[in-house]
Amino acid sequence: MSFFSYRGKSLSVGRVPLASLAQKFKTPLYVYSQASLMDQYLSLKNSFSGRPLLICYALKANSNFSLCRVFKELGAGAEVVSGGELRQALRIGFSPSKILFSGVGKTRDEIRFGIKQKILAFNVESFEELKALGEVSAQMRLKASVSVRINFPIKAKTHPHTVTSGNLSKFGVNQKEAFLMYEWARKAKWLKIAGLHCHLGSQVFSSKPYVQAASLAKNFIRQLAMRKISLSFVDMGGGFGVGDETIDFSGIAGAYSQEFKEWPALGLVLEPGRFLVAESGILLTRIVHVKAGGKRKFLIVDAGMNDFLRPALYGARHPVVSLEKKTGKAEIFDVAGPVCESADFFARDLSLCAPKSGEFLGILNAGAYGFSMSSQYNFRPRASEVLVDGKTARLIRRRETFADLIRSEA
Ligand SMILES: Cc1ncc(COP(=O)(O)O)c(C=O)c1O
Known part of the structure; x- marks a missing residue:
């Protein structure tokens, strides 16, 4: 269900016309619908019943304080990938007992900080990291919980940049190494084995790789059980796709209950990012110039790839729409940003009725990996963000x- 729709001629979020927000807060502007954020979270939660469930929102998708608060208030945990994200998760109020720390390059300082905070677990991605965790926890004389990220030999069909499984990936470890790591962790005095972690990739639409991963995870957990190693949770990661297709959660949930049925108390952890926030956000931008003299017609807008990188980085396709519906003869335009890069495009061959400079466009499904991947490239200040809750x-x-841009210069 989309929370952005035309009311009369005006694209609106609920009852609030987006053009009025663009006028008031200026552009480029990210607008998020709180109702949509809540709806996505609850629909995911309701799809996975039958065993203890913890949804750890992947902060990397969008780490805005107020936006994340919505999930925190609904009982979510957080998945973080840096010391900065961990600090932000704590600041937002996520309980440390619901925070998972992933990432291939955790430094000893980051590890130390995580141990001190008593987080739920470190998703450990290499043997060296496990040893570092063992060493630091022993120095601190504080227990650290471990979940090994296993890179199961499964191919999830997605963009090459968002695949995180397979033997060429830098993420996780293979099953053989994971086994050795669990054996090692079992003997380490200050480590506590907590879970098993896997994450297949991002923008995955098929339930098949999740089903395959569950079966492999089951076999792995059985082998651990034979060595008297038991787990509190199995963390099947995130990656649920958002776009034209929809992902079949019932198939995935069914496979999880089937595969893990011999361990009814085993908790299930999910780490969705995109699914919770992508469709809840729109990026509003203003047409600065209509450039129609050459072979192609361009709409040059005031948002650039520094504000929203996904189309340039991944060739991601996001619908671009006019905030005010018009009638009349449509023409074909390319929508480009002002950044000095040829990749700075949001749409090609877009059909629009008489767009004029000064008018607003909206880039849909921009809530995930939008603001969080934005930069100050070309010395451009980053955009503002607005959260709409009902009429507010x-x-x-x-x-x-400009002062923010130069603040850290020495
Ligand atoms: C370990 C881990 N968990 C969760 C996520 C969130 O993925 P998504 O936003 O596609 O759900 C990622 C994304 O890269 C990840 O690497």
């Missing part, structure tokens, strides 16, 4: 200024 639109991040 609240600024949840102000636009950066």
Whole structure:
């Protein structure tokens, strides 16, 4: 269900016309629907019943304080991949007992900080990292919980940049090494084995790789059980796709209950990012110039690839729409940003009725990996963000200024 739709001629979020927000808060502007965030979370939660479930929202998708608060209030945990994200998760109020720390390059300082906070577990991605965790926890004389990220030999069909499984991937370890790591962790005095972790990739639409992963995880957990190693949870990661297709959660949930039925108390952890936030966000932008003299017609807009990188980085396709519906003869345009890069495009061959400079466009499904991947490239201040709850639109991040851009220069 989309929470962005035309009311009369105006694209609106609920009852609030988006053009009024673009006028008030200026553009480029990210707008999020709180109702949509809640709806996505609850629909996911309701799809996986029958065993203890913890949804750890992957902060990397969008780490805005107020947006993440919505999930925290609904009982979610957090999945973080850096010391910065861990600090932000704690600041937001996520309980440390619901925070998982993933990432291939955790430094000793980050590990130390995580141990001190008593987080739920470290998703350990290499033997060296496990040893570092063992060493640091022993120095601190504090227990650290471990979940080994296993890179199962499964191919999830997605963009090459968002595949995180397979033997060429830098993420996780193969099953053989994982086994040795669990054996090692069992003997380490200050480590506690907590779970098993896997994450197949991002923008995955088929339930098949999740079903395969569950079967492999079951076999692995059985082997651990034979060595008297038991787990508190199995973490099947995130990656649920968002776009034209929909993912079949019932197939995945069914496979999880079937494969893990011999361990009814085993908790299930999921780490969705995109699924929870992508469709809840829209990026509003203003047409700066209509450039129609050459072979192609361009709409040059005030948002650039620094604000929203996905189309340039992954060739991701996001619908671009006019905020005010018009009638009349449509023409074909390419929508490009102002950044000095040829990749700075949001749409090609877009059909629009008489667009004029000063008018607003909206880039849909921009809530995930939008603001969080934005930069100040070309010395461009980052955009503002607004959260709409019913009739109330609240600024949840102000636009950066020139002063912000130069603040850290020495
Ligand atoms: C370990 C891990 N968990 C969760 C996620 C979230 O993925 P998505 O936003 O596709 O759900 C990622 C994304 O890269 C990840 O690497």
